[in-house]
Amino acid sequence: MASPEDGVAASVQLLWHEPAVGRRGPRPKFTIDAIVAAATAIADEDGLDAVTMQRVAERLGTAKMALYRYVPGRTELDAVLLDRSLGxxxxxxxxxxxxxxxxxxxxxxxxxxxxxxxxxxxxxxxxxxxxxxxxxxxxxxxxxxxxxxxxxxxxxxxxxxxxxxxxxxxxxxxxHPEQNLAAQLGPVLAARSADYPRTSAAFADAARDGDRxxxxxxxxxxxxxxxxxxxxxxxxxxxx
The missing domain is CATH 1.10.357.10 (Tetracycline Repressor, domain 2)
Structure with a gap:
């Protein structure tokens, strides 16, 4: 069973040196860049939870096991995803x-x-x-x-x-999260301003002063x- 230290080492390898695929055998079909691009597109479209090795493989038109030749697992993929998204x-x-x-x-x-x-x-x-x-x-x-x-x-x-x-x-x-919250709370604060006078006043001031x-x-x-x-x-x- 792989230890957490093994995962750290694999992440470091992926982040700093794209693994060299052996010279023998068929020419590599994918690159880390292509895999990360596919994972990024999935995350942008459907959220981070939608990113799985299976979904990435399907997007690339290959079998999930083929990706493990390039990326050991999801932990390592996440490390590269974060670094490439930050740039x-x-x-x-x-x-x-x-x-x-x-x-x-x-x-x-x-x-x-x-x-x-x-x-x-x-x-x-x-x-x-x-x-x-x-x-x-x-x-x-x-x-x-x-x-x-x-x-x-x-x-x-x-x-x-x-x-x-x-x-x-x-x-x-x-x-505009504060503006959206103000719109949601508007009817409540209007009806219950006596119960929440400071909150009502703060939202009103922010709207008037353009501080939202x-x-x-x-x-x-x-x-x-x-x-x-x-x-x-x-x-x-x-x-x-």
Whole structure:
């Protein structure tokens, strides 16, 4: 029986070096790229749960067992699916760390919106591949001059990524989740405003001020403002 360590090793092999199929025997019919493209199309159309080795094989017009020559199993396929869906981060020319990290988070959110199922994979224990590590590298580059420890920098990236991913989950039913919620709650709050006066007032204020569906930007700004305050505190302490 394969151990979890075997699965990790197989995932690493797939992520970093496409397995070389032996020279003897028939020429390889498929590539990892073709298999991942088929799995991605299934996930986009029917959701992540619809992705099985059987469905992927059917889409490629082959038998399920033929795929195991390229991909040991679903765990390894998921690892490559996630890494390819993320791709590499876009180039950044922002010298200001706050602008650079804002752009980083918005780009990650945009990439995840294109494949919402990637959020589920990202939040499972997994081996980061070259694409995901490139995101780490770009984000850490933006913080290279900040008085933060390595753990703090990684924690900030985790918070920003988690915030972006949570917004993708909220947008599963559409790009305007707060507006949709307000529409659903409208009749209830109108009839029971005395029972929920603060909630009614908050939704009314958001509609009047145009503040609906701004949580993505608001969260990024507040997280980075908190880090800026920490940096200012440390800088003033060093001067003192």
């Amino acid at each position: 590499g981060p876009p180039a950044s020319s922002d010298a200001d760390w706050r602008a650079a990290l804002t752009a980083w988070t918005l780009a990650l959110h945009e990439r995840a919106v294109a494949h919402p199922w990637a959020v589920t994979l990202a939040q499972r224990p997994h081996v980061p591949g070259p694409g995901e590590l490139a995101w780490y590298e770009r984000g850490l580059e933006a913080m290279s001059e900040l008085p933060l420890g390595g753990g703090e920098r990684l924690d900030l990236l985790a918070l920003l990524a988690g915030h972006a991913q949570s917004m993708v989950r909220q947008q599963a039913e559409g790009p 569906d701004a949580a993505l930007h608001f969260g990024i700004e507040r997280l980075l403002a908190g880090v800026a305050a920490l940096i200012a505190e440390r800088t003033s302490s060093d001067v003192a």
